[in-house]
Amino acid sequence: MTESEARVVRDQALEATDKYMLADYPITPAGRLVLNVYRQALRDWPASAGFPDVATMPAAEDWSKYKPIELAIIDTEMPEV
Secondary structure, three states: OOHHHHHHHHHHHHHHOHHHHOOOOOOOHHHHHHHHHHHHHHHHHHHOOOOOOHHHOOOOOOHHHHOOOOOOOOOOOOOOO
């Protein structure tokens, strides 16, 4: 793979995670941290040893595991006064 092709693959990986960076996207703080580290690693990849070998490209996570757990709403009745 050429450097140009590797940069296209890298740019696609960054673009695929853009939605997770929106302020109102439901992702846990830990997920946002891991995502930031991953995206920085993608940006640093062209300067790292092994570039443009795709085997050295940072691996993506399963971002769905960082969705927050929805809190259950408990239906309670107020006692009458």
